[in-house]
Amino acid sequence: MKYFLAKTEPGAYSIQDLQRDGHTSWTGVRNAQALQAIRAMSPGDRVFIYHSTGESSVVGVAKVLTKPQDDPQDPKSAYVDVEFVSLIDPPVTLKEIKTSGEFDDWALVRQSRLSTMSVPEKFVKWIQGKYPKLKL
DSSP states (O other): OOEEEEEEOTTTSOHHHHHHHSEEEEOOOOOHHHHHHHHHOOTTOEEEEEEOSSSOEEEEEEEEOSOOEEETTEEEEEEEEEEEEEEEEEEEEHHHHHHHSSOTTSHHHHOTTOSEEEOOHHHHHHHHHHOTTOOO
16 A cells, blocks of 8 residues: 545535535646555555645545546546545644654655655654554
8 A cells, every 4th residue: 555645625625525525526636746646546545635735734634545546627637536544633733743853755745846756664653653543
């Protein structure tokens, strides 16, 4: 299983929206580097959902349901369907991630505008240590 992070603005589509809906198509990714992450996803992989406005934070977890597909609305884009897994409460803030000093080489810290990215295994272990009961 691989892990990814996908950013969203909570006013556009929040973790609470995903929780209510149960599943959604994760569309709208157009950056070439972010699309590489989408195209690397497989059913069963996990996606940390990140709210990019307000206090930027990792707020929940989703599961990839489908293989990446070309977006019929935008031939330069691709998407996957994801399903809600769990909330992260309290959320893990970007400030907390940065001040840990453990993730300076992660795209989340280095390239803050990148919307979708892979997640280093050490982050998964770090967050499991913080939240031992977190459902991944």
